[in-house]
Each structure stands twice: as C-alpha cells, then as structure tokens.
Amino acid sequence: MRVQKRRRKKRSFFVKLMAAMAVIIIAYFSFKIISDTGYQALNPNDTKFKAVTIKSGSTPQEMGDTLQKEKIIRSSHAFAKYAKQYGSEKLIAGTYLLSAAQDVESIYKQMTIGPTAAPQLPEGYAYIGNTQTPEQTAQSIATATNVPSAKILQAYDDKNLIKKMEAKYPQLMKGVNPSGKTTYKLYDYVYPGVYNLKGSGNADAVVEKLLGIANDDLKPYYSEMKANGIPAPTVISLTSVSGKSEFERRLKFIKKIAPYAQELSKEYGILASISIAQAAHESNWDNSILSSKYNNYYGVKTQDERAGKSVVLETSEVVDGETQTQKARFAVYKSWKDSMKQHAETLAKGNTWNPDQFKDVLAAKNYKQAAKALQDDSYATDTNYTQLLIKLIESWNLEQYDK
Incomplete structure (x- = not known):
C-alpha cells in the first residue's frame, strides 16, 4: 500500500510539473507572439503621415507612449524594448512625419537620423x-x-x-x-x-x-x-x-467675398476672379494679422498716420530679385467690404500721380490677361505675381465668378 501511495504521489507530482511547464511555455510563446506583433505596423495600408513631436529628454518608454497615443505604433512597450536593445541613446527628439504603415524598426531608424530624415519604410x-x-x-x-x-x-x-x-x-x-x-x-x-x-x-x-x-x-x-x-x-x-478644415476654411472665404467681387466687377470693370485671387493671395486667405484684425485684404499702404487709419507692420518686399523684410504703414478699414471697394477704385481710377496706371487691367478680356497686366502695370514687386494669380484662379475655379 505504501508503495502504491508513493507511486501516486510521484505521478501526481509529475503531472503538476508538466502542467506548470506547459503554462510557462504557453506564457512564453504568447508573450513572444504579442511582442513580435508589437513590432509590426499598426496599419500597413495607412497612406497618411502625421507630424509627431517627441519632446526633448523623453525616455524610450515615454517616446513609445507618445507614438502609441498618436496611433502610429501598436505597443509602446515594444518600441521601448527595441530602443533599449539597439541603443536608446541614438534617438533624437524633434518633430517627425510618421505613418501607421511603418513598423517599429523603421520608426526607430528614422528617429536616429533626426527630424529632417525622409520616412524610413519596410521593404515593398x-x-x-x-x-x-x-x-x-x-x-x-x-x-x-x-x-x-x-x-x-x-x-x-x-x-x-x-x-x-x-x-x-x-x-x-x-x-x-x-x-x-x-x-x-x-x-x-x-x-x-x-x-x-x-x-x-x-x-x-x-x-x-x-x-x-x-x-x-x-x-x-x-x-x-x-x-x-x-x-x-x-x-x-x-x-x-493642412487637412480638411483648411480646405473648408478657404472655400468659405471664397464664398464670402465672391458675391461682392461680382458687384464691384459690374461697377468698376474689374474681373471678379482677379479681385478674389488677389484678396486670397495678399491676405493668406484672411489668415494674416493685417486682414483678420485690420480688414486690409490687399496689403494697401498709406501715409495717413491718424489713429485708427493705419498700422505699422513688417512686410516682405522683393528688391533686386531678393526678398527683404521691411516695416511699412498699412491702411486700416472698418470692414472687409471697404477694403475690396477701395481696391477696385484704385484699379479703376489709378493713383493721384497716374490715373491710367492700371488701364491694361481694365482692358483685359480674361483673367490671364488681367494677371499679366497687373505685373506689367507695376502692381506688385514679386516677379512671379502673374503666375501665382493664374494658378490660384485655376486651382479654385474662380473664373466661374466672371460669367
């Protein structure tokens, strides 16, 4: 009887030992599978890049946390483990263009080259x-x-x-x-x-x-x-x-000023497409301080120093083919319509020293002729001004507002 009991105890111990080993083996391979998966791309078919900023002084784990939070990688732990294995001291802080189609190896390599590096990608x-x-x-x-x-x-x-x-x-x-x-x-x-x-x-x-x-x-x-x-x-x-919001913002800007540009076209003979394009270009789509705060859509300068009539701001001017930053006094308007109206009047009536300065703009039959005439009639110092306006008009189909 004692022999049988000892045999039962040995068998029971052996069974428990095998079960424990099985648990350890399963846990090991499960961890390995999870770990290996963590190194893989989060979404191999993601075609978008996102600007991700890695703060200076971040640990590999904190970097991984940032990348996982931005939905670039599967596992912050996998990134930290990989970085420690191959050299976390090589990682450089900064802002990177990254994609969920990149695996951990590619992202690590990119971050060791620096923020100016082109995205590093797996084979294929x-x-x-x-x-x-x-x-x-x-x-x-x-x-x-x-x-x-x-x-x-x-x-x-x-x-x-x-x-x-x-x-x-x-x-x-x-x-x-x-x-x-x-x-x-x-x-x-x-x-x-x-x-x-x-x-x-x-x-x-x-x-x-x-x-x-x-x-x-x-x-x-x-x-x-x-x-x-x-x-x-x-x-x-x-x-x-810039994303969808910027597309919607620019389209909203066009829709806002187009009807008034058409009204001014009937009154002064300035093509609406030209008025809109110049406003968009000069004001950076109403995103400049001069336009958004002072209603000056066309960068109009003035000598009027009265309070509320002008403001001094920095501006870029092309001098002898080189872009220079200068300070200048710009007109302040009560509304954006006032700005557009004065712009149309200036083109139609010229300046006090030359009332016919923009006669070629008035005589233009289409936006290409008008854009060239603005350059020829010395409206702007930028030698690329004509092509900038033409491209803007064609990109946003502004010619439709001339009909």
Whole structure:
C-alpha cells in the first residue's frame, strides 16, 4: 500500500510539473507572439503621415507612449524594448512625419537620423511626399516594386491609361483630357503618403492602385468639388498638408467675398476672379494679422498716420530679385467690404500721380490677361505675381465668378 501511495504521489507530482511547464511555455510563446506583433505596423495600408513631436529628454518608454497615443505604433512597450536593445541613446527628439504603415524598426531608424530624415519604410513600401517631383516618386516606386522608374513616368502620361482611369474614377479624374490638352498628369492625382506596393505588378497596375486609394481618400470632398468645379489636385495638395478644415476654411472665404467681387466687377470693370485671387493671395486667405484684425485684404499702404487709419507692420518686399523684410504703414478699414471697394477704385481710377496706371487691367478680356497686366502695370514687386494669380484662379475655379 505504501508503495502504491508513493507511486501516486510521484505521478501526481509529475503531472503538476508538466502542467506548470506547459503554462510557462504557453506564457512564453504568447508573450513572444504579442511582442513580435508589437513590432509590426499598426496599419500597413495607412497612406497618411502625421507630424509627431517627441519632446526633448523623453525616455524610450515615454517616446513609445507618445507614438502609441498618436496611433502610429501598436505597443509602446515594444518600441521601448527595441530602443533599449539597439541603443536608446541614438534617438533624437524633434518633430517627425510618421505613418501607421511603418513598423517599429523603421520608426526607430528614422528617429536616429533626426527630424529632417525622409520616412524610413519596410521593404515593398514607397513614400510619396507632397513636394516630390514625378521623377522622385517614380524612383521611390521603382525601389519598392522593381518596376523601372522610366515605366512609371510613361504610365503617368499614358493616354490609354488616362482614359481607363477617367472611366473608373470619374469624380477624381476631372481635369485630364487625353484627346486634347492635358491640364494635369496622373501623378497629380496621387495622394501623398506611404503605400504598400508588394505584388502590385507592372507600372500601369501600380499607378491604378495609387489612384484607387486617392479616390477613396477624396470621397468626403466630392460634393464640394463638383458644386464648385474644383479639381482634385487642388484638394490633394492642400489637405495632404493642412487637412480638411483648411480646405473648408478657404472655400468659405471664397464664398464670402465672391458675391461682392461680382458687384464691384459690374461697377468698376474689374474681373471678379482677379479681385478674389488677389484678396486670397495678399491676405493668406484672411489668415494674416493685417486682414483678420485690420480688414486690409490687399496689403494697401498709406501715409495717413491718424489713429485708427493705419498700422505699422513688417512686410516682405522683393528688391533686386531678393526678398527683404521691411516695416511699412498699412491702411486700416472698418470692414472687409471697404477694403475690396477701395481696391477696385484704385484699379479703376489709378493713383493721384497716374490715373491710367492700371488701364491694361481694365482692358483685359480674361483673367490671364488681367494677371499679366497687373505685373506689367507695376502692381506688385514679386516677379512671379502673374503666375501665382493664374494658378490660384485655376486651382479654385474662380473664373466661374466672371460669367
């Protein structure tokens, strides 16, 4: 009987030991799986970049907490563990462009180079920035896919592919005309971001995939784009940097001043598109102190030093081809309408020393002629002023207010 009891105790002990080992093994592999998963990208298909600031003096864990809070990584613990393993002292504080498509290894590498570093991506991923040229994006795609960059550039201009994309994404592709002049290239319809291009196929397939993602990203804007005739590249270039709120703010500004610009056009003969474009450009879309606080939309200067009539502010002027910061006295208006009215009167009646100074602007038949006339008639010192106005008018379809 004692032998059987001893055997039972040994068997019971062995069973308990095996069970405990099983628990430890399961816990180990579960932790390893969770840990390994923590290193992976949070969302491999996220095409958006976010500016994330890592504060100076942050510990690896605090950095990880920031990245997890901003929804860039899966696990702050995984980031801290990786950083400690490969050298947390190499991490540099600053503001980084990061994406949830980046894994911990890529983010760590980027943060050891510094805030000026281009986004570091896993194999098979391409980064397309909002300031990149078509050639730069083609090279990024080529590196990620092994599709030659020359083939990507050809696809951007391919008329057959343009027709195919117009048929597939009609709301996105307005502004491209494969049978005549091409206002934009397919490249202009690619939304800046990071793309998982693994297994994308040939150049046409890659470009089609990029445009498909852009089409999804722009769906919230399609109703406003259609109602106002605004092309997709305008929305893409703005929202990829400033977000939807800035698009809505600028559109609201146009809607606010357009009816009055049309009234002034009838009275003074100044094209409404020119009045709106100049107001948007000179006031930084009503985001300058001079416009938002003093109702001066056009940067009008004055010699009137009476209280409430003027204010002295810093301004940028182009002198001999170089931009200089100077102080100048600017007019103060009771309302934004007063500012627009005086602007129209100045163009229509000129100055006291030259009443015909802007006669070419008045004689212009369209916004391109008027924009050139402003430059020729010495309205602005910026040598790029004509092209700036033309681009702004075409980007926001301001010509519609001239009809």
